[in-house]
Amino acid sequence: MECPDYRSCQDRDFALKYIGMLPFEILKKPIAIGDMVDKVKKYGRSHDVEMVELAYEFADEAHKGQMRKTGEPYIIHPLKTAHLLATMRIDTSIVVAALLHDVPEDTNVTLEDIEKNFGPDIAAMVRGITKLGKLKYRGVKRYIENLRKMFVAMAEDIRVMIIKFADRVHNLTTLDALPPKKRFRIALESLEIYAPIANRLGMGEFKSILEDLSFPHVHPREYEQVASIRETLLTGTESYLESVKENMRKELKDAGVNFLDVHGRKKSLYSLYQKILRKGWDISQIYDVVAVRIIVKDIGDCYAALGVIHKLWRPLKGRIKDYISQPKPNGYQSLHTTVFCIQGRIVEFQIRDEAMHSTAEYGIASHWHYDERGGKKQGKDILWAKELAEIQKDVLGKLKDLDELKIDFFKTRIFVFTPQGDVIDLPEDATPVDFAYHIHTDVGNHCNGAKVNEQLVSLDTQLKSGDIVEIIMDKNRKGPSPDWLKSVKTQIAKNRIKAALKTQKNWLHFILPGDRKM
Secondary structure, eight states: OOOSSHHHHHHHIIIIITTOSSOHHHHHSOOOHHHHHHHHHTTSOHHHHHHHHHHHHHHHHHTTTOBOTTSSBTTHHHHHHHHHHHHTTBOHHHHHHHHHTTHHHHSSOOHHHHHHHHOHHHHHHHHHHHHHHTOOOOOHHHHHHHHHHHHHHHHHOTHHHHHHHHHHHHHHHTGGGSOHHHHHHHHHHIIIIIHHHHHHTTOHHHHHHHHHHHHHHHSHHHHHHHHHHHHHHHTTHHHHHHHHHHHHHHHHHHTTOOEEEEEEEEOOHHHHHHHHHHTTTOGGGOOOSEEEEEEESSHHHHHHHHHHHHHHSEEOTTOOEETTTSOOTTOOOOEEEEEEOGGGOEEEEEEEEHHHHHHHHHGGGGGGBBOTTSOBOOOOOOHHHHTHHHHHHHTGGGOOOHHHHIIIIISOEEEEEOTTOOEEEEETTOOHHHHHHHHOHHHHHTEEEEEETTEEEOTTOOOOTTOBEEEEEOTTOOSOOGGGGGTOOOHHHHHHHHHHHHHHHHHHHHHSOSSOOO
8 A cells, every 4th residue: 555654544544444344435535425415315214314414514504614634624524423423324313413513612503503403312412522522631630520521421321422432533534634742642542541431332343443543643663563463464364264254154054054244354453462462472372363253143043153163173272252141241242262274274253143243343332223124223221331420420539540540441351250140340450359349348348258260269369351259258347458459450449448448447446535546
């Protein structure tokens, strides 16, 4: 690919060309309102199309004469933001709100004007985006306050965050028009805040795009290294992958498995970078730079397809993961297996039905996704989205350090289980004490021991994904040990331990008056 600036072009190519959900040309090529209307016509009703056209005309008039730093008319930004969402076949009310999202902040048109012309629901979304638009980085203390507002906005209407993700994706593609310091700040914020939130909401494709567009601006040298490594690992895989897919289609058909699609997917650059770091830059330990994804009709076909694969090729020990019977907390469901495939080469397979695939691609946005038949998909509520208000009250209100938030919510997550099979979502390196306080304050305060996978372990043991954790309680225990503060990873556990220790200290002063010190 000929490109005068590697970071300004190649990153977008890698980030979007291979990911598939949001075609690269949407962001790179000029588009007109007609392009987006054509998208909406494929799944929307006639009055939805009319509303989209009216919203564009309204926004175009409001932004008339305004230019972006890129030199383009300002209307291009809301148009491309909305176009990304229309490509997802998302509810047209969200597309309309995306077209209008910058109008109140950047023009003389008010929210009242928008409500009068487009109704209270769309005005409410635009109001939420306007609030988020005012969040600028002004130091850690003020930024934490901004994050509180962001979490509250998500709790009130998660659609606001969906628009914000699309808005941020387009802004990341035009970072080259900004000064280096601002470019770095926006990319870092996208990498450390927006992408992890997308991940927690199950929006895996948005997460990957946000990461890969930010990566070259935050870690340019590492980006080029990883891009080169991936190209090396992918060399010669195209024809091999085709033979694997063709073989798989034939075997599935012969076995009577109802499959809809068999396709390959390449690992995103930032995800590959994180894996390379975990493996100490030992490239020989990277098995999943390419995976084969099988989309089938229903759950029964998922397990039937897994059986076909294992009949053909031997699986690697410990590399079979069943996220269907035990979904991730963000709603992700799929079967994963890594096998010694044709010619003994290691290949990962991911198997899911159509509904699971939609959830994996769009996460919480799948609640407003229209299927191929034009019907609106009704997804189940995602637990984490419902907990946002509680998170804001219990954790964000007590934050003093932005790193505390990153540790609790934005760090790599692990998924462990209660003995009853419930999935608990914790940050990497969390301990049984973190697990106990996640269950309930009383469980944490009276925790006296723990079993992991039916083996007694110390309370500072670092948990791993897939562990089954059982807390041993002692009702006579007075409260937590101060030493627990040295090993726990979650802010919830730290706050509740400190609160219990403070209560103990006050109680001792009450029954033992005087100058006794703890």
